[in-house]
Amino acid sequence: MIERFGKTHTVARKPTRVLLLIGIGILLMFVVINLATRVRTFQIFPLRSVVVMGNNILSTEEILTLTGLSADQSLLSIRKSVVLRKLLRDRRIASAEVIKIYPDKLKILLSEVPGRVLINMGKEVYVSSSDGLILKKLDNSGEVNPHYKDFIEITLNEKNVDIKVGDYIGSILTREAIVAFSGMKVKSPEIYRMIDRIVVESQGITVILNRRADPVREVYLGFSIDSEKLEKLRAVLLVTRKIYGNTSSHVYIDLSSSYAAVKLKES
Structure with missing residues (x-):
């Protein structure tokens, strides 16, 4: 009698243990996703402002569109050479300089092709x-x-x-x-x-x-x-x-x- 009860009890606990492990796995997955989202949200040195100087022909909005910069970027992740290359695609820009000012500012100095x-x-x-x-x-x-x-x-x-x-x-x-x-x-x-x-x-x-x-x-x-x-x-x-x-x-x-x-x- 005791032997039969032991067998029944052992068989009943196996599916319960599997379901518990699956639940723990799903919970851990949500925790990891949540942490990843928070890390992305709270960037180190987030870009707060972009200062554009020297533009008389192009508007500041046009310059920002050319660079493709966004507020959710970290100043650390912005490559000055990439920003410069994007700016110089516009023939109206003769030269440009990109300066990082930590903790949260980017300065763009432009020299435009002069109108005559x-x-x-x-x-x-x-x-x-x-x-x-x-x-x-x-x-x-x-x-x-x-x-x-x-x-x-x-x-x-x-x-x-x-x-x-x-x-x-x-x-x-x-x-x-x-x-x-x-x-x-x-x-x-x-x-x-x-x-x-x-x-x-x-x-x-x-x-x-x-x-x-x-x-x-x-x-x-x-x-x-x-x-x-x-x-x-x-x-x-x-x-x-x-x-x-x-x-x-x-x-x-x-x-x-x-x-x-x-x-x-x-x-």
């Missing part, structure tokens, strides 16, 4: 670098920002021109004009100051000079522009100013070929 040109395309106005990189699109407030008063202004009348902020302008002719007149502004400022308007259209490049005084000169440059043509422009302008300086003539100058053709229209 305003491109007027219908009702839209864009800021470009001296080699045709589109830096930003201005708003339509109509206000003239003093910051742009010394910029080269180009009116773009070509159709179907691709303009994308952060990329080079799609018009090769406009890009050539930007590069050429940016160089003229530095090398021949006395001639550049005479220019009132630069127009790029499907028929080529036209420059309007001295629009507010006599004589007014309109120069057609054709479908190409280089340093040789600009030097020819400089010489022709000096000559026509000497010859027609005391008249009210509207002088048309064609520099699209190897020689200069001059026509007059009396006002």
Whole structure:
């Protein structure tokens, strides 16, 4: 009798022990998950603030988006080389420096590509670098920002021109004009100051000079522009100013070929 009771008791306790072990295992798993979550939540040196300096073209929000930084990161885990590489993917950023300031701050110092040109395309106005990189699109407030008063202004009348902020302008002719007149502004400022308007259209490049005084000169440059043509422009302008300086003539100058053709229209 005692022997039968012992057997029954032993068989009944085996499944109970297995269930108990399974329950303990599940409990331990929840404890481990909870601890892992807490360790992740309470980071060592968590990133609290990002200071961006030197940005005039890109907004701070754009910079933060480029870096991909988030508040749940530890300052220890942030690799400065990775952040720098992400920033320099944007062509508008010339150089950058990333500085960690413990316990919780990251500082980003930027040097942006400078704007030199305003491109007027219908009702839209864009800021470009001296080699045709589109830096930003201005708003339509109509206000003239003093910051742009010394910029080269180009009116773009070509159709179907691709303009994308952060990329080079799609018009090769406009890009050539930007590069050429940016160089003229530095090398021949006395001639550049005479220019009132630069127009790029499907028929080529036209420059309007001295629009507010006599004589007014309109120069057609054709479908190409280089340093040789600009030097020819400089010489022709000096000559026509000497010859027609005391008249009210509207002088048309064609520099699209190897020689200069001059026509007059009396006002």
